[in-house]
Amino acid sequence: MNWGWIGSNAGLIGTRVLEHVGLSVPPIILGFLLSIPLGYAASRSKAARSVLLTLGNIAYTIPSLALLVLVPIIVGASILNPANVVIGLTVYAVALMVRASADAFSSVPRDVAGSATAVGFSPAQRFIAVELPLAGPVLLAGVRVVSVSTVSLVSVGALIGVDNLGSFFLDAFQRSFFTEAMVGIVAVLFVAAVFDVIITTVGRVLMPWNRRPSASRRTSRVLTA
């Protein structure tokens, strides 16, 4: 390890981290938002489910480098445009997330949704106020997977000239410089870990009913104590 290199390149490392974060956040958010209507549709009909999940699986098997090279050709952007990476990774995020989203909406108890209808929720109100929050825990689990996957895949963007922490790997490989690769790996893990903490915290704040131990569980703990 060349610790001196880390000290003298702290500014560059910071810049790469910020670039990495900037490239990771939009695909995670876009993937989440796009997967909601798709997952909801997939949870409503068997046909929609099999079509959407198959498409998701196919999209996810496209090699990442190939996808990142194909995106600018398809959307007509310049090859160095960071949007290429964002679009490509959004495709993966949706592909991964659509299954979690479908499962999330299928996990909403039928009788709860039915009783919401019976007391007079309109379909839109029921979706926003009942089905979406109750799908929350499974959606959250899906977003955590998408987050880790996206943060790791962003590195590939360095290969098509969009700078981020992956640029360290490329540079380290070309110069056979071990320290730089280590810095890249640790920084990517750090970004992924911070994202995960943020996502789980947001989940806990938005779904307070989910973290409370139920009365019965508490009682049984007392009884077994």
Next chain:
Amino acid sequence: MIEFRDVTKRFPDGTLAVDDFSLVIPSRQITVLVGSSGSGKTTLMRMINRMVDATSGAVEIDGVNVSTIEPVKLRRSIGYVMQNSGLLPHRRVVDNIATVPILNGTPKAQARERALQLMDTVGLDRSLAERYPAQLSGGQQQRVGVARGLAMDPNILLMDEPFSAVDPIVRDELQQEVLRLQAELARTIVFVSHDIDEAFLLGDQVVVLERGGHIVQKGAPVDILANPATEFVATFIGADRGRRRLVVSDTARPESGDDRVLVDSGGYPVGLISARDGQLAIGSPTPKSRSVSNKTDQAGDA
């Protein structure tokens, strides 16, 4: 008044759930639809708030065909209590009760204040207001369900086997609670049950249903018990097995006093009857005179 006129319901898969059903459900009384599963009783109830739409025929509330009322608006005007309470697990008790008023545009603070009053009405301690449904016992959840059903102060309350999933002691308490509330509030209650004892206890009018929503017999509990219309009804209410056929036991009797023990034809003790000077007591108590405790005793379902 709710009126079913020649109502038929055929589901898309071809099942004939209700076949040419007609019934008048009088206002401010409890009507119990009772029957085994598959008798169409729940389907019938769900036609009142358009959870199910009739294939033919009409369901009318005070002369207005429900099919002319927009379903969401209709449902908000009718209380609905279901098995397993159907509460929203992600909302606190007080918010569950306030749900429908808030949907209807009542200011949140006002709706919550009213919800707390309703907790008093159904015998729930206000300290439970900020809990989530999963933190309550089954009996408490059903009380919340009843409070939610009453939140819009509806004229009509639909109760779909609300107490079938709670244990017998709690069920007994909740049934008494319904009688107490009804004595106080006098709503039009349609109650679905598969339990004939529950039907006899709660119903001003009991409607015994057979497959396809065929009415085998309807009337006051005492008339059905006195004159079961068919073999099916006799079996259903237990008359054929001697469960309703009581005799004064010639062996068992209290150690002191005039009371004698009543047993059914299987020899099981079911009650006491006073027999002053050897004369069995005869009277005409009406269900209304049933002593219904106003005090809420939650010991059993806490």
